[in-house]
Amino acid sequence: MAVRKSVGIFLGIIFFSFLIKVSVAQFSHQLLFGHTNRVLALAYSPDGRLVASAGDDRKIRIWSVDQNLSMVVLSGHQSKVIDLVFYGNNQLISASEDKTIRIWDIDKGLELDRFVLRSGRLTSIDFNPKSDSLVSGSSDGIVRLWNLKTKTLFAAFNQHQGIVWSVEFSPSGTHIVAGFEEKTVHLWEIESKTLVSTFTGHRSRVWKVLFNFDGSQVISADWDGVVFLWDIYEPESRNSLETYDQPVLSMAYSNSNNMLALGLAGSPTDETLKLWNLSSRREIKSFDSNSRYAIAFSPDEVSMVAAGAVDGTISIWQSGFAKPKFLLPKEEALINTSEVDFSWEVVPGAAYYELEVSTNPDFNQPLVEVSSTEQLTAQIGENFFSKFSNQFVLPLATTYWWHVRSGSFGGVSGWSQQKSFSTLYIPPPKCVVRVAPRNRRIDLNDEFLVSVWVESVRDLVGFQFDLKWTNPNCISFVTTTRFNEILPHSSGIKRLPKEAIRDPFFQLDQKSGLYRNIVATKEGETGVDGSGILLSVLFRAIAVGSCQVQLENLILLDSNQNEIECEIYKANVLVENPARPWDVNNDKVVNVFDLSLVARYFGLPIPLDLEINPDINGDGVVNIFDFTFVAVHFGEVYEKNSLLAPSVVAENLFQDTLFPNYPNPFNPDTWIPFQLSKSTDLTIQIHDFNGTLVREFNLGVLMAGQYTSQRKAVYWNGRNNLGEKVPSGTYFYSMLTPDFQQARKMIIVK
Template sequence: MRMMQFSIVVLLLVSTLFLSNASAEDYTRWHLPKEAKARIGKGHVSGNIAFSPDNKLLGVPSTIGTWIYDTETGEALHLFTGHIDSINAIAFSPDGKILASGGNHEDKTIQLWDVQTGTHIAALHGHAKSVSCIVFSPDGQTLVSADWGEDAAIYLWNVATGALKSTLTGYSQGVSSVAFRPDGTLLINGNNDSICVWNPINGTHTTALAPTIGVGYVTFSADGSQFAGSRGSDVLIWDTVSLHQKLKITGHLPVITAIAFSPDSRTLASGGWDHKVRLWDIATVTSRSVLLGHTSGIASLAFSPDGKTLASSGSWTDLTIRLWDTATGTQETTLVGQRHRVASLAFSPDGSTLASASDDQSVCLWDVTTGYHQATLSWQNTNSPSNLAFSPDGQTLAIEGRAGIRLWDITSRPYKIKWSTSSTSAESFALSPDGRMLASGKKDGTVLLWDAISGDVKTVLRGHTEWVGSIAFSPNGKTLASTGWHKDKTIHLWDVVTGSHKLTLTGHTERITRLAFSPNGKTLASASSDGTILLWEFPLAQLTAGAPSFLTKDTNNNHTLNAVLQNYPNPFNPETWIPYQLSEPAEVTVRIYAANGTLIRTLAVGHRPAGIHTHQGDAVYWDGKNEFGEPVASGVYFYTLSTESTRDSVTAGDFTATRKMLIQK
């Protein structure tokens, strides 16, 4: 036993020597989900922004967490993560030591954070709906929060204990704002019906005023010398006296609706609701240029095969297709002709033709050099085409819509349909790199793999809980990535040959809108409505030889082996999940160790069935606290998972394994 303890300590100490300085990493690598290597964007601003009482800090809530900025330099200092949905409201305590944040409808919690250390203090549970606003009393002893929606309420919390003191009810249309009188004797709130005045001591209602018009995400500093507001993807700070803008904080992206890799894999193009097309340098994860011209959100993006031209399409009120010079960022050509939103774009392999699919139930073919409209392929169905792909030889154009998939022979005149799956609806679609296989996502959460030559279904992949929103093949055609739509915010990776599930990736806080593999096969990008693009290292460590997999099998008898997998997110603050898999039912225990070998926490998981335990409701949860309920400090920690077989015959099922993790505050 002593030898085992000594071995664990040695392992912990040696591993610590090789830990990189995570605190030196830039914000694109803060609190990444498991297996992700970088994040583009900080999430779009999702609630009110707030100054700290000393005016030195600015809190900005987003769809991925609350950012803390230095108001003089604009430098990002912290990112507080812990909500499972976007953040609607934040507030600093009067002494500036605590930040409170309130979550949206899937979260409905209030989280309290230590501003200086970034430590999570407490979670307040009690809201039945989304948290609409938060404010501290002037003495800092009471926190007031309110609901959105019908039958909303105002909640008064004891900050020291986290206990709910009282609830003020009677709001039929939600509460949009709350504020204390500076002396703390009155509490007022605004809503769609009226302004109400309350006594915060005894919770009695004193009066109601006439309706008023609400105000957006704007806030004054405590001394009134400056004010801040959000505008699109930027946060701006102005001087109150001169009314001059003194600082602009960038990086908060809107809903991202389109992404595309350049052929050399060095650049990622993204487009979103802010009408802008951005070109990102993948190596540095920085914005290279912003292309302006569209007058509505971006629907689709596509690079030409030589990477010199980028095609983009607008949506709704902007029915244009624009061709951009990627070297200079200048617009070369505008293609006009389709009567509704252009949902998808695709270049032919030789780059001479651009295909565009529109909600007007047509697919147009354009001459890229002249901009001439060559032909129109009519969908002739009430469900318009939404995805396009050329075969590698350029002779076939695959078109997908909710009415099914059609393959057109575009070398014939007139154009002919090779085969169609009109009886099978599709929500998403991809053509394999060799053109021999099609993948289509259905509304029931399944993915169908088709033989592109015969039109026969070869495999059905099951795993998503709702319709499949986006699909992409890896460049070698061996892996298929798929994502859910609304509540299913997961990415599934599949083995194309066997049809087996390889891995599930999680990390986005809102719907995933697009997936794309880089042509060199080293990166998988996922874009989301949360205003971020996550870049995943590919092939993922979990899929490479020598690392435990979510489906580790004994090749001799084809059953699942025991394994402890890498925690996620990692680095993390303050909570994380530890996935594992069991070959048979067992009693599971996880022990958390500090880098010096000190036992920090024992998590008695209990009896668990055989199988794969990876999702948050099934994996081992650690809240980042020790046995006494105190948050642990930043640094390296190790977790050891051990099992005791429940079979009566032998202890051969007993298993122990250790992995490293990092708390970064």
Template structure:
């Protein structure tokens, strides 16, 4: 209300809008900082920051500034002021990095003194290798990448006396790729006359032995000590379909994260070089990933932060680096977020944007909304389970909304009791969709007094209809203060565990293929094995007890489909849990091993049958759901063959109002909410559409079909 009155006053008496103040504030002041931002660093006019790096002590932030000419600015982090500005002589430089001791930093072909800003070393023969340059973890070597490939230099060489050539150049002959080691797949990508195409970034492993290289073909893993290529992570490994834009090793050396031009972030096991998982979509209405130009691990390797390009370009997202689950959104930039980085102590995140600002964010004071208890083991069907929706570390909260997702076959929603956390809170009647497994909660304080600290937002009760492993997840958690300003919370769900011993447990306890011990060997067991690929022994997914979870374990599980006493639903939830890509990749890997064992051969046949289940007999556009709706809906479809997919949305009188370009999609059924096309009820300008009838058209190759939907507000 205060903000609305101020806006009216300024418009009537001073002739401009409150948004004008926000724009002025964002240009070069500390006014109107976004939620959880602690500082805005001011960039010279008509320039914008491209890359960032913290010094090892966290006291200095280096920024590479684009356009005309390019500059390096060093910032005093504590005082939020500029320390040094250096003109960069070359427009092809894209990165800036501090040395491990913090005494120097490198940008392009030049090492600079951190204190004076004076050049200390020029890298000879660097043309074509200087777009991205990084230090090795021990600081003794520099690796540079560009249009010609990879090249190394000694970082301590004296440029006036050293005439030795660079340490080495990345081999480009595909025969140099080591294919002898188990699990390494060498994809021919070049002849001896060309180099790795379109390199976008480098990351050293913490031990300095390997480099991960982001390029248009995938993620190269390169032995920096032996100067040889090791392998390439591509779509065939369960990873990227498009060019990779960013890559990073976790500080503990166990994981590699990579982001691509299609908005996907993949995690890889750095030891086994196996695909681990794909990060989930942001669980906030209307938010999704586009290009991923930058991503970084937190210093403790537990979290990942990423920037975003194009759509939703003002957002940064955080995930749990172990589970891949979405956790948090930072919102405040007004342009594409091009670079992100954690401070060495993990307490601050720095971000750059095409809005010509650098923002520093407090990563210690965010509110947390969680489901408690965080794990439950039901004992009997019909049992009632109660969960609390908790909030901690909150400040000035006057309203909230949240959606709880549950397994609709395992649980039946009973009721919600709202807590007393909000002062004079007025709860909204919960909105239940038992079919989809969602219940939406909301409450608003009428007192005008914001609540702080910890408390219980609501208590939710469910009845157990089936005992199996599942999750209670949170999405669309939005908090608001008494002026209606929205912010987000770090979200934590709950795990529903299946007991290893029930009344009929003897059907599965001794069956090692029943990985989740629910007395059925089915799709859930396959997925559990796949998510554990690359892990060592002592793991329930290591079905054959050979000390490693791999494709052999998965095929053996597939071969056991139907062996259990309660086998009827071996294909249940198939389309919701796996894709045609998943099964095709498993089959390719299985055929390479091709054990003569009868159970293994039976498992391969089961995977072939699964593929037929996942590939429909015809391409079709299915009815959207919900319908009618307000404000969001999902548009399901199915493809009999791979195709470029686009959904066009028209108003009732004919004009095209929104285009959903879904890109190249493999054959399969895109029915559940994670796979169907999503429309947030807005036009191309991001404005909500009016109530009425709309038409949606699916274009997939030569296929075209149209259906009708209804928006009611």
């Protein structure tokens, strides 16, 4: 896309209300523009044809879902609009901090009626179509019930618990739940007008409350980021769903598959939209980076609308689910390695995938049931141990059957047709102690975990070691997160019989990069067999550079006080400075959102409290030069996603391939992605235009698979084998294996 054309399109954002379609988190994604500030309230009409939105700019916009247009603008509120509910398909009810609840005729664009509070400001409303009643919460601590037919107030509940932040009717319309400033949740029965239950346990204001599909559970979220599930029949029994680092601003519930959507306050370190499967109590999807003050599911639960960005943008995600098509392993494949990769074609709009592996084609007793948002890898054999998000352990067997299905907030697909594969792999009996992950690329100032694992150990009664990081100026110790998950919890801390050092236990020397005398011992005559974590440590990246994390003075003892032999592996850490101002919203993808933010402030003074910086080149003006920076880097992905489009990878899935480097042209660094059809010895070479060897990467023997993400692709910093910067010009990079050779061209521009 030419820069001039991009500018022409996105300058329109400043003046008009319209829609843009993009693709985010595998969902079809629509953007609605029209509000000039935060959107705080959203609602779907019962027939799903309309979406209503409102917020800080006091305007209520009615959007046609089919035509993707802002059809009606309702004006009249004197302060921000904080909540919306539809009253049938043609009328809307709004609540504002101007103390009014207003009923609007959407077709005529007129106000029909209003309720006025004498005390307090409104915070929340909900509508019950079964009784034609409305419930409201307000800052004076009163929950009010209104009869919409008679336009009268017929009940008020005051628990003297401070501000009522959220109210909702139960699905049956027989109960009301409310969340309060004073950290409590209250449940009333409407007919008797009595308080049924009080739920306590929150440590800050309860910002949002919901009922589940049958009204048997209440879901509450607070300003500390804590989400609870409550049984309305057992108010003393609470279940903590999750605790986040930032406030939960909004919630929405999907009846079709018991799914909960959470919207969080914006954070530079965490994604703000969370999808939870309440049946499995598991977070299945996390995406987006803007604060999300409002979320709503469409009545058919195929779409989800969310808002909260400072520029008033509204996002609509379309879900989808279908039977995934298998890629690997092939039907009746014979596996002779310790790992099996499970992959399938991406289903557009899917939020997660469920995989089952069994030793029989009936799947009546699956060996493994895994839910994931990404492709999965199984480690075969009980002697292996892993808790990485995309890995699981598969017990050793001869033949396996597997199938997969996709799911989203709209539902779950049927299972794909099952396939089988066989294995000849026999796990080795040797003991291994490794610092994992083996290779990490970390952004400057990020925190990351490093774990010490022991695998395939037998008769273990005690261990002791020092943890060393070779460059303390690059990374620093933050805290210990896990310790001794191999020996029983009753294990003690005492010196091993073979220990000669007499320094104190668990001694931290931050300056030298050393954590000394980490020790645990087991009482009794018999040792422990298996695998597990010895230690997990949280580090922080404090300077650009490289570092190794390794073990020193390791001792593993068996029950006979003999030292256990083992292989020891260290970890490599590379800290990089990710300063990329063209990624305006810092979501690590340069896309339409970054262009829209530059367009939003084009030619305007930048607010001092703005969380993002659309002035990319720092000249004090948002102008055509800032558009140019975004356009040049458009489509770049800096972390979680692959460097390649899914279609590019799929076309070459079963052959050795050297892919185009990314970015190209570049300055000063680039990534070289590739894939291997089988385990092989690999070398990457870079030559200048005259054929002189500039840089060589001897990667050794690599497993079959795709090396297309920034963490797996070969990274070149534009320097030769002597560490000197190479000049601008054309270079050729090649991929060399015993059976394959391929070369491509790249350009350095300085």
